[in-house]
Amino acid sequence: MALLEIENLHTYYGHVHALKGISLTVNEGEIVTLIGANGAGKTTTLRTISGLLRPREGRIVFQGEELNNVPAHEIVYRGISQAPEGRAVFTTLTTNENLSMGAYSLGGDKEAIEENRRRVFKLFPRLEERKNQIAGTLSGGEQQMLAIGRALMARPKLLMLDEPSLGLAPMLVKAIFQTIREINEQGVTILLVEQNARAALKLADKGYVLETGNIVLEGTAEELMGDERVRKAYLGER
Amino acid sequence: MEATFRPWYQQGWFYAFISLFLAAVLVLTGYRLSGPVFLQQLVNGLTIGSFYALIALGYTMVYGVLKLINFAHGDLFMSGAYLGFTFLGMLIGAGLSGQLLWYLLPIFLIVMVIVAIAGVVLERTAYRPLRRAGRLAPVVSALGASIFLENAVMLIYGAKYRSYPKEVIPDVRWAIGGARLTLMQVAMLVTAFLLMAALYIFIHYTRVGTAIRAVALDHDTSRLMGINVNGIITLVFVIGPALGAAGGIMVGLYYGRIYFTLGWVYGLKAFTAAILGGIGNIPGAMVGGLLLGIIEAFATGFVSDAWKNAIAFFILILILIFRPTGLLGERVAEKL
Ligand SMILES: Nc1ncnc2c1ncn2[C@@H]1O[C@H](COP(=O)(O)OP(=O)(O)OP(=O)(O)O)[C@@H](O)[C@H]1O
Ligand SMILES: [Mg+2]
Numbered sequence: 001m002a003l004l005e006i007e008n009l010h011t012y013y014g015h016v017h018a019l020k021g022i023s024l025t026v027n028e029g030e031i032v033t034l035i036g037a038n039g040a041g042k043t044t045t046l047r048t049i050s051g052l053l054r055p056r057e058g059r060i061v062f063q064g065e066e067l068n069n070v071p072a073h074e075i076v077y078r079g080i081s082q083a084p085e086g087r088a089v090f091t092t093l094t095t096n097e098n099l100s101m102g103a104y105s106l107g108g109d110k111e112a113i114e115e116n117r118r119r120v121f122k123l124f125p126r127l128e129e130r131k132n133q134i135a136g137t138l139s140g141g142e143q144q145m146l147a148i149g150r151a152l153m154a155r156p157k158l159l160m161l162d163e164p165s166l167g168l169a170p171m172l173v174k175a176i177f178q179t180i181r182e183i184n185e186q187g188v189t190i191l192l193v194e195q196n197a198r199a200a201l202k203l204a205d206k207g208y209v210l211e212t213g214n215i216v217l218e219g220t221a222e223e224l225m226g227d228e229r230v231r232k233a234y235l236g237e238r
Numbered sequence: 239m240e241a242t243f244r245p246w247y248q249q250g251w252f253y254a255f256i257s258l259f260l261a262a263v264l265v266l267t268g269y270r271l272s273g274p275v276f277l278q279q280l281v282n283g284l285t286i287g288s289f290y291a292l293i294a295l296g297y298t299m300v301y302g303v304l305k306l307i308n309f310a311h312g313d314l315f316m317s318g319a320y321l322g323f324t325f326l327g328m329l330i331g332a333g334l335s336g337q338l339l340w341y342l343l344p345i346f347l348i349v350m351v352i353v354a355i356a357g358v359v360l361e362r363t364a365y366r367p368l369r370r371a372g373r374l375a376p377v378v379s380a381l382g383a384s385i386f387l388e389n390a391v392m393l394i395y396g397a398k399y400r401s402y403p404k405e406v407i408p409d410v411r412w413a414i415g416g417a418r419l420t421l422m423q424v425a426m427l428v429t430a431f432l433l434m435a436a437l438y439i440f441i442h443y444t445r446v447g448t449a450i451r452a453v454a455l456d457h458d459t460s461r462l463m464g465i466n467v468n469g470i471i472t473l474v475f476v477i478g479p480a481l482g483a484a485g486g487i488m489v490g491l492y493y494g495r496i497y498f499t500l501g502w503v504y505g506l507k508a509f510t511a512a513i514l515g516g517i518g519n520i521p522g523a524m525v526g527g528l529l530l531g532i533i534e535a536f537a538t539g540f541v542s543d544a545w546k547n548a549i550a551f552f553i554l555i556l557i558l559i560f561r562p563t564g565l566l567g568e569r570v571a572e573k574l
Contacts, residue, residue, distance in 0.1 A: 052458050072461040081462065088459040090452050100445065101452050105464035108445070154464065 002061075003028045003189050004049070004080075004158055009058035011041075011048045018044045020213035021058065026158065031180070031190045033200040033221070035234055036210035042193040043085050045210070046160050049191075050082050051075045062158070076105045079157035083147040083164065085193075091136030095127055098135050098146055102153030113153070120149040123179050141172045148179070158189045165196045177203050197234035201225050209234070257529075257565065274416025279539035280532065285423045285492065287531020288430035292485035293508030294515070294523035295437065296478030302454035302518040303474050305373070309380035310360055311482060312505020313387035314353050318483025319490045319500055320391055321349040326403050338406045349487060350480040357479030358472055366468075384501070392498040399497050402490040426488050433484060434524050437477065441520055450474065454518060514554055516567020525565060530554075 004026040011019040019041050026032045036042050047053045049060055051072035060067040062078055070078065081102070090098050099120060103113040121128035124145040130138060135146060144164055151159055161180065165173040177199055184190050194200035201207055201221045209217035209230065217227065224230050231237040293315050300308040325345045329338055364379045410421035441447040453460045453470045460467055489504065490496050507530060515526025530550060537549035557565065 047458075050462055052461060071466075072458075073464050073466045076462065076464040084459060084462060088456060090455045090459070092455060093448065093451060097448050097451075100448060101460075101463045101465070104445065104449060150463075 001028050002026070003063060004191070005059075005061040006045075006049070007059045007061075009045070009048060009060065010056045011044055011053050012056055013044075018213055019048065019055070022208075022210070022213070022215045023058075024208050024215065024218070026189060026191055028157075028189055029184075029187070030206060031184050031192060031204045033192045033194055033197075033204040033207045034210055035194050035197040035200055035207060037195070037233075039212070040210040041213045042210055043162055044213075046082055046084075046162050046191070046193060049075075049080065049160065076154050076156070080160065081151040081154045081156040081158075082160040083144075083151040083162065085162040086166070087140075087143045087147040089135040089138070089143050089146050089150070091134070093135055094132050095135055095138070095146055096131045098150050099127075099153050102150030105154050112155070116153050116155055120152055123152070123182060124149050141168050141176075144168060144176060145179075148176070148183075152183065152188075156188060158191060159183065160191045160193070162193045163195060164192070165194060165199060173199060197230065201230075254565070275539050277415050277417035279535040281417060281419055281423060282539075283532035283535025284528060285426050285531070286535060287511075287528035288427055288434075289485050289489055289492075289504065289527075290508045290511045290530050291524045291527025292430055292433060292481050292488070293504055294512040294527045295434070295520065296482045297509050298512040298515070298517055298520060298523040299450070299474045299478045301512070302520075303450065303471050304365070304376075306365065306376050307380065307509070308360075308365075308478070309377070309505075310364070310383035310387055311478065312501035312508070313384050313391075314357055314360070314479040314501075315482035315486045315489075315504060315508075316496070316498065316501035317356065317387060317391060318349050318353045318479075318486030319496045320395055320400070320486075320498075321352055321483070322346075322487035322490050323395075323400055323402055323496060325349065326406065330403060335403065335405065338403060339408070342406065346484055346487060350483045353483035353486075354476040354480040357475040360479075361472065361475040366471075388498055388501060395498065397498060399495045401495050402493075404494060406491055422492060426492055429484070429488065433481060437481070438521065438524075446470075446473070510551070510554055513564055514557060516564030519564065519566045522564055522566035529565075 002025050006022065006024050008021045008023055009019050010017070010021055022041070022045065024032070024034070034042050034045060044053065048055050049067070051067065051070055051074070055068060062080060065078070067075065067078065090101060093101070099117055100113065103116055106112050106116075121131075126142055127145055127149055130142060135143065138146060148161065148164060151161075164176055164180070168176065173196065180190060180192065181203060192200055192204060201224055204221045207219065207221055207224045208215050209224065217224065217230065219227070225235070293312070296311045296314070297308060300306060300311065322345055325348065326338060329335070329341055334341065360383055364383045365376055368376045368379055407422050407425055412419045441450060449460065449465045450470055450473065452463065453465060453467055457467050460470075485504075486500075489500070508527065511526035511530040512523045513526070514530060515522025515524070533550050533553055534546045537546040541549060
């Protein structure tokens with residue numbers, strides 16, 4: 001069943017036509033990856049789904065409901081959360097306070113919040129060790145864990161990750177991707193934006209290739225990994 | 239990118255320590271030189287400083303969430319002073335002049351609510367429509383709102399001084415070490431302290447208070463968390479003006495007279511205090527306000543009243559040269 005369905009989405013920044021009619025489908029339980037070079041429109045896609053940008057045309061349908069006109073701050077209540085590009089942790093808040101903000105949509109439900117916190121700490125034990133540290137002083141990798149953990153605190157159905165591998169050492173990328181798989185196995189559907197196509201396709205069930213605002217290729221992860229153009233442009237083969 | 243570590247001499251705690259140390263040295267030498275004057279000015283300074291702090295909180299919180307200087311904030315404070323004057327006058331008119339003290343709490347609450355509503359209306363009409371219009375347009379709008387409020391009060395109440403009733407808080411005095419401490423001062427200090435402590439606890443230990451800090455850091459990411467950013471901005475325009483209004487009544491009670499340009503006089507000082515503490519930083523506004531009050535009082539006590547502003551601003555400039563972000567304002571350690 002399609003959890004998220006995007007049809008013919010057009011998003012602009014003023015006169016800049018950043019998304020030129022993209023369509024994609026994310027089914028329940030899947031890991032779907034959106035790969036593409038710098039400036040392809042990956043972040044724009046996620047920000048449009050999250051309501052931070054308004055599409056000028058097209059439809060975003062989540063669990064059968066159209067999200068086009070839902071205010072950004074209500075999207076998370078529908079079951080979609082995002083770990084944005086560049087982590088964007090709240091730098092002067094502690095790790096724990098960042099996680100609490102991730103659970104803002106749960107309101108005063110302390111039990112659920114603490115339960116989620118325990119689950120996040122289980123996925124990222126490092127965060128528990130640093131729970132009272134100011135987030136701005138965490139290492140880049142720890143901040144990435146925090147950004148993902150914070151997004152998980154809302155107990156989303158769909159978790160969107162914008163370049164979680166950005167700026168991390170290969171070892172850590174591996175660990176983070178392993179954790180993403182674990183999260184998926186716990187029943188969270190994942191939409192993963194990546195420039196690291198190799199790692200993303202290894203993890204994903206399905207992928208879309210975005211080029212300057214258009215989806216130019218789509219298919220299962222194996223299909224894409226076997227595709228000539230993908231191998232040349234994104235996997236660095238000749 | 240490399241992590242940005244700041245050496246010890248650039249850390250906030252180091253400056254807090256130095257400030258405390260200097261304050262202690264000042265207290266001790268000052269006390270040896272002239273105990274009574276010193277103590278007296280310390281008490282006076284803390285009292286005035288707590289007014290500055292209450293007003294400064296409004297500047298700093300609005301700046302925090304909108305990066306906007308709400309120039310009309312001083313005039314909201316002034317409106318609070320006039321509203322308090324009106325309500326006290328009404329009670330006296332009703333023959334209750336003997337019991338004014340017991341009506342103070344409800345008066346504070348009502349005036350705080352009214353001024354908070356005015357603050358929200360101000361945000362909706364003068365600032366929100368200009369949210370995307372760059373940084374200069376809201377400043378002009380703020381100045382316009384300030385002039386509007388000032389003139390409105392002048393037209394309603396007249397341009398002359400108005401006097402607060404004198405008998406509201408009983409004239410009780412204590413002599414301590416040659417200095418005079420009044421019940422009025424104690425009442426002011428306790429009220430200001432309670433208000434600030436309540437705000438501090440709210441901001442640091444509640445869900446919505448933490449959301450205010452989150453919004454001050456990043457609107458879009460806050461929205462991703464489900465925080466209604468406009469709601470938080472409205473809340474800030476409730477809290478800031480309410481605290482300012484309380485400050486207004488307190489200034490009226492303490493000095494006994496009010497005038498329609500009160501907002502500019504105190505607004506400038508409180509704004510200075512907010513910068514001194516680090517604009518956008520809530521504990522900073524409290525520290526900055528108290529510090530500015532004490533500096534002014536000492537300048538008055540040890541030099542002369544005429545020099546207090548010059549000395550206060552000289553010290554402000556000195557502090558900003560060495561710590562451009564203010565005493566508690568931290569440049570956030572950012573990483574890529
Ligand atoms: N705020 C903005 N104003 C104008 N143009 C923008 C803005 N943000 C993005 N763009 C443009 O939209 C296009 C898509 O940008 P987007 O950030 O979605 O790319 P991306 O695929 O996420 O790239 P990267 O991998 O570098 O993060 C780019 O051409 C970019 O220049
Ligand atoms: Mg991007």
